[in-house]
Amino acid sequence: MNQRPRRNRKSEIIRQMVQETHISAANLIFPLFIVDGVNQKTEVASMPGLYRYSIDNLLREIESCLKLGLYSFDLFPNVNEELKDKYATESYREETLYLRAIREVKANFPEACVVTDVAMDPYSIDGHDGIVENGQILNDETLEVLGKMALAHAQCGADIIAPSDMMDGRVGYIRKVLDDNGFTNVSIMSYTAKYASAFYGPFRDALNSAPKFGDKKTYQMNPANQQEALIEARLDETEGADFLMVKPALAYLDVIKLLKDNTQLPVAAYNVSGEYAMLKAAVRNGWLNEQRAVTEVLMGIRRAGASAILTYHAKEVLENKWL
Ligand code: PBG
Numbered sequence: 001m002n003q004r005p006r007r008n009r010k011s012e013i014i015r016q017m018v019q020e021t022h023i024s025a026a027n028l029i030f031p032l033f034i035v036d037g038v039n040q041k042t043e044v045a046s047m048p049g050l051y052r053y054s055i056d057n058l059l060r061e062i063e064s065c066l067k068l069g070l071y072s073f074d075l076f077p078n079v080n081e082e083l084k085d086k087y088a089t090e091s092y093r094e095e096t097l098y099l100r101a102i103r104e105v106k107a108n109f110p111e112a113c114v115v116t117d118v119a120m121d122p123y124s125i126d127g128h129d130g131i132v133e134n135g136q137i138l139n140d141e142t143l144e145v146l147g148k149m150a151l152a153h154a155q156c157g158a159d160i161i162a163p164s165d166m167m168d169g170r171v172g173y174i175r176k177v178l179d180d181n182g183f184t185n186v187s188i189m190s191y192t193a194k195y196a197s198a199f200y201g202p203f204r205d206a207l208n209s210a211p212k213f214g215d216k217k218t219y220q221m222n223p224a225n226q227q228e229a230l231i232e233a234r235l236d237e238t239e240g241a242d243f244l245m246v247k248p249a250l251a252y253l254d255v256i257k258l259l260k261d262n263t264q265l266p267v268a269a270y271n272v273s274g275e276y277a278m279l280k281a282a283v284r285n286g287w288l289n290e291q292r293a294v295t296e297v298l299m300g301i302r303r304a305g306a307s308a309i310l311t312y313h314a315k316e317v318l319e320n321k322w323l
Contacts, residue, residue, distance in 0.1 A: 025069040030314035046202035068318040074115040088123035092152040106157035116153040119165040127211040129165035147177040154183040166219040172239030189243035193229035196220035199274030260305025269306035276312040
């Protein structure tokens with residue numbers, strides 16, 4: 001045998017020498033759930049080890065992440081039911097929880113990179129990402145709401161705006177609103193290929209944001225489709241996105257790779273709540289080795305081509321020095 005690939009696996013030193021993919025803290029974005037009140041920290045039942053924080057505790061959590069070298073955060077609000085309406089007006093009210101949280105985080109930790117989620121669902125009485133009329137999701141009317149939200153986030157100091165709603169034309173619309181208001185330096189991380197997935201269940205529990213009727217299949221993508229992701233990618237690029245995101249990650253590694261091969265923009269991937277829950281449940285049952293399973297998952301997403309990984313594992317991998 002001329003070629004014996006095992007020679008390059010024979011020791012830890014050589015294995016590390018030829019390792020093709022690496023992950024560092026800089027690749028990770030940590031999603032955090034926030035809730036109104038003071039001194040709140042309640043665990044999300046389906047996401048063991050993750051909590052909804054009131055702003056005071058959110059600041060403590062972020063401080064401990066910064067000490068670990070974890071600098072990027074994506075914030076999501078749990079909104080009281082009585083504040084929800086058909087038009088998500090709570091989302092851009094000046095003193096709303098979410099905007100206060102962004103301001104507080106940036107005031108206390110200007111070095112933190114704050115990613116903000118633009119979508120109506122946490123504030124919508126219908127639990128949908130767009131305005132609902134006669135059972136239909138209205139696309140162009142929704143853009144106006146998304147523009148107001150994005151502008152409010154930018155005014156509070158958001159570094160990256162991440163529209164997760166899947167309305168057509170929203171990246172271009174938001175880009176224009178930001179630019180017209182002088183926020184040319186605020187980035188857009190578009191949820192480019194966001195699939196209508198079963199794996200968002202625990203997240204909707206965390207935020208109490210599940211749709212009150214129907215599903216999200218008229219705006220989120222069909223899990224069977226790959227080529228359609230290229231249409232979304234082309235649109236987001238021409239509309240001015242700075243990052244293209246694929247979501248979920250694990251059942252869509254081919255889509256991450258496809259976008260990576262077809263764009264010069266950085267690709268992001270969202271390792272979603274259900275993927276986290278599934279792994280943690282198996283670990284709790286003693287069926288998987290936690291460190292090995294978590295690092296293998298993140299490595300696979302990175303190997304597929306993701307520069308940025310939004311993952312609920314972000315803090316634990318650094319805390320436990322698993323990378
Ligand atoms: C909502 C939104 C969702 C997630 C991020 N933003 C859920 C949904 O579309 O229903 C899911 C994240 C996760 O499951 O971890 N716009």
